[in-house]
Amino acid sequence: MAPDPLDTLRLPIVPVSPRAAFAAELRRRVADDLGRSQVPEESEAVMAVDLNRIPSVTPVLHYNDPEAALVWLGETLGLTESWANRAADGTLENAEVRWRAGFVSINLARGPYEARHASIWLTVPDRSEVDALHGRAVAAGANITVPLGESGYGFYTFTAVDPEGNTWMVGTEGGLTELRRSKPGPDNRRRP
Amino acid sequence: MSAREERAGTDPEGVLLALYDRALPQVFGYLLPRCGNASLAEDLTADTFMAAVAAAKKRTIPDLTIAWLVGVARHKLVDHWRRREREERSLGAVHGGRDAVDDPWDEHVNAEQAYVVLTQLPPPQRAALALRYLDGLPVAQVAELLGRSERATETLLVRARAAFRRAYEESEGDGA
Numbered sequence: 001m002a003p004d005p006l007d008t009l010r011l012p013i014v015p016v017s018p019r020a021a022f023a024a025e026l027r028r029r030v031a032d033d034l035g036r037s038q039v040p041e042e043s044e045a046v047m048a049v050d051l052n053r054i055p056s057v058t059p060v061l062h063y064n065d066p067e068a069a070l071v072w073l074g075e076t077l078g079l080t081e082s083w084a085n086r087a088a089d090g091t092l093e094n095a096e097v098r099w100r101a102g103f104v105s106i107n108l109a110r111g112p113y114e115a116r117h118a119s120i121w122l123t124v125p126d127r128s129e130v131d132a133l134h135g136r137a138v139a140a141g142a143n144i145t146v147p148l149g150e151s152g153y154g155f156y157t158f159t160a161v162d163p164e165g166n167t168w169m170v171g172t173e174g175g176l177t178e179l180r181r182s183k184p185g186p187d188n189r190r191r192p
Numbered sequence: 193m194s195a196r197e198e199r200a201g202t203d204p205e206g207v208l209l210a211l212y213d214r215a216l217p218q219v220f221g222y223l224l225p226r227c228g229n230a231s232l233a234e235d236l237t238a239d240t241f242m243a244a245v246a247a248a249k250k251r252t253i254p255d256l257t258i259a260w261l262v263g264v265a266r267h268k269l270v271d272h273w274r275r276r277e278r279e280e281r282s283l284g285a286v287h288g289g290r291d292a293v294d295d296p297w298d299e300h301v302n303a304e305q306a307y308v309v310l311t312q313l314p315p316p317q318r319a320a321l322a323l324r325y326l327d328g329l330p331v332a333q334v335a336e337l338l339g340r341s342e343r344a345t346e347t348l349l350v351r352a353r354a355a356f357r358r359a360y361e362e363s364e365g366d367g368a
Contacts, residue, residue, distance in 0.1 A: 005301045006353065011326040013262065015217035016224050022234050023216055026241060030212060033245045034205040132213060 017128070024135020055103055061118050062109035063164050067092045069106055072162050076140040077122065077133060077170065079104065100124075119167040126172060127156045133170050134158045204248040207256050212241070215258045219265045226269055226322055228311040236272060240265040266327065270319055270337050277315040297357055309359045317352035324349060 017023070063069045070092070073079040082103065083096040095106045099122055109115040124130055134148045137160050145167070146159035157171025219240055223233040243264055247253045253260065310318055310326075316338070323334040335345035 005297050005299055006306075006321070006325045006356070008301055009303055009306050009325045010328050011225060011307075013218055013222045016221035017217045018220045018230070018234055018237065026216070026238050027212055029238070030241050030245055031209060033242065034209060034248065128213065 020131045020135050021138070024132060024139050027132065028136065028139055058103050058105050059118060059120055060105040060107065061120075061166060062107050062113045062115045064109050064115050065164070066095060066106050066108050068163060070095055070097065072140075072142075073097055073106070073168075076137050076142045076160060076162075077168060078136065115164055117165045117167070119169065121169045121171065123173050124170060130156050130158065130170055130172060137170075204251065204253055204256055205245075208244055208248045211256070211258065211261075215261050216241075218258050219261050222262050222265050223269060225307060226326060227272075228307075232272070236265065236268045239268045243268070266323075266337070270323070273315040273319040274339075280315065301360065305363060306356075306360065309356060309363055312359055313352065313355055316348060317355055320345065320348045320352045321356060 061069075070081060070084075074081070074097075077099075079097040079099050081095055082098040084092060085094040086092050091108065093108045097104050097106055104120060107113065124133065130148070134144075137144060137158070142160040144158060145161050146157070146169070148156075148158040150156050151171070151174070153174055155171040155174035157169055157174075159167060159169045161167055216237070220233060220237050223236050223240075224230060227233040227236065240261060244253075244256075244261060248256070310321060313321070319338060320334060323329050323337055324331065329337075331345055331349070332342055334349075335342045338345060338348075340348070
């Protein structure tokens with residue numbers, strides 16, 4: 001029997017990424033419909049957070065409205081609340097939010113603890129995740145001050161500013177780990 | 193049982209959301225060449241994931257994997273072709289329905305050209321050929337997806353192959 005010439009049309013699946021805006025919007029629809037609004041954990045190893053250890057470095061931010069900050073951080077960037085301390089009348093005084101294996105402390109500004117502008121860098125392992133988070137931030141209506149793209153230092157990144165003026169930069173690690181491993185010395189300064 | 197399988201049993205919603213980033217390019221990649229345009233592929237991709245959400249909430253997914261999602265996408269694609277077929281029939285669209293003789297066909301078929309020709313065929317023929325040849329499904333499974341008997345599907349495939357061959361040869365004539 002003659003071979004069927006149409007058998008050569010066999011088309012295995014080649015993954016194709018759709019438009020970033022479409023991907024982010026669909027992701028939001030799926031998450032909303034499932035009743036989840038946070039970016040989920042990717043794998044146990046990557047997200048291994050030892051809740052018994054205090055991280056070596058924790059940024060401490062003060063807000064006039066920490067409750068609104070929590071909402072913005074959750075919706076825009078997917079930081080999740082891991083701990084909160086509220087006064088008797090329900091006012092949020094302190095909270096801890098989690099991002100991958102790190103934490104940021106969010107607090108009510110009062111007395112000597114003024115709301116001051118800070119900049120925080122959030123690292124993600126690959127560009128597609130930066131794209132997804134960018135789509136999420138755009139969909140959430142965030143103020144994007146540095147558009148999505150490759151920075152002069154080789155980071156693939158974008159920047160969003162929160163309602164009280166703190167700067168949140170999301171990006172890949174851009175070869176930083178390699179740079180750290182190379183011999184230290186004056187010749188190893190990064191050129192802007 | 194792996195940690196993922198345990199979670200899938202108790203938390204299919206979480207597994208679906210965790211799978212999303214990896215599954216999306218696979219589902220879209222499956223649909224795009226079969227739809228022939230990105231806008232339709234996006235619509236069917238969205239339909240696929242929203243159907244998966246509904247099934248996750250009802251706990252009716254036996255095995256929540258990327259392969260399962262592609263299967264859902266295939267069903268959505270077939271549904272789309274059936275809708276198109278109904279629309280065309282109600283519009284009185286008539287397609288050349290010469291009875292086909294299944295001659296042996298020696299020719300080497302150029303894949304790129306073939307995919308274009310496929311999009312020009314009427315929906316039921318396009319559906320039958322796509323499922324049988326692009327997806328490589330056995331006739332019995334094609335019949336089940338199309339909601340026809342195996343015999344009716346064999347007949348459809350014979351006509352579809354003949355129509356494809358005519359359209360393909362015509363397209364070669366234009367190009368040469």
